[in-house]
Amino acid sequence: MVFTLDASSLSQWQSCKRKYVINRDYVPRKWRPKNLLAKCLREAIFQISNGADAVKAADDARVAFLRIANEPGLDYPDYDTYQISKDMCAVMDVVIRCISKLVLLAVEEADDIMVSGDVIWKTLCWQDESGLLHRWVFLDKPDNDKIITEGHSWYVAGDIMLSRLPMTLHVVDIGRMRQGRFRSPWTTAYVLSMLPNTDYHFLSPRGEELKGKWNPKYLSDQAAYADYDEWADRIHHEGMAMRLIQHIPVKCPEISACNETDRMVVNEAHDMRDAILAWNKYPMNRGSCDLYSACPHQNLCYSVLPVNIASSSLYIPRKTDSVLA
């Protein structure tokens, strides 16, 4: 039997076997806001890379986001998810318009790789006509450490080494949740505190950050008067947009490293294929429960009583082609 794995499933398997076994058949019904934001942005960038109109792509992304945010909903307990949705939709409206101003190569889903006679690696990145791979990621203040972590992940290193192709990693500084709001540099401009009705700006004429007498003005707080085209034009022309996107070339390592990666992936794939079905037979990997963010399965693992996932309203059966963002 041929077994298919990808960067997402392999990462889950290696972080916690329970998590992998649960995710193989079920996904949490509600979406983490940042995962949904990344999914909608990637879909829009794929469209505009292939010639779609930016405003239409942004409108589609907004509709897709709000539809999911409404039902099944966002997993962000104790906060106003309607407000978070408004904040994130404003971010998408600006980011998609600004990315459409870049020179984007037409892309398609990269080919899957037959790693051995019984193992297929499903690539999750895109590929342009020259063969170069592309992956877009959305991070909060992406410094060297975060970019290196991303580069070492199966999503980047795995797709590169199994495909034997280089990649351009596109990194977007997207912002973060803060006190129940999603604050992003894409939707935060500045106005003079003593003249609040004058023009907003993102950088000084000399390209410096605006501080001191400058107060923040948030796009999603501009109610029905928000002009996304003007906002995107200004953040682009003042040079702020270019500071928020990095395009990082990542080479393919030597063939010996790629061959060794093939061997590791095949070994892991065989263990994943043979994984037992009962998720709670695997020991908890507590080091992963709160790594970066709380694992969505804590409701299961930390429950006092055994939980039957199939009858839990918190989960839905996974579609065979669905991958968490």
Ligand code: SF4
């Ligand atoms: S809550 Fe912890 S033990 Fe349970 S699946 Fe998540 S990481 Fe694994």
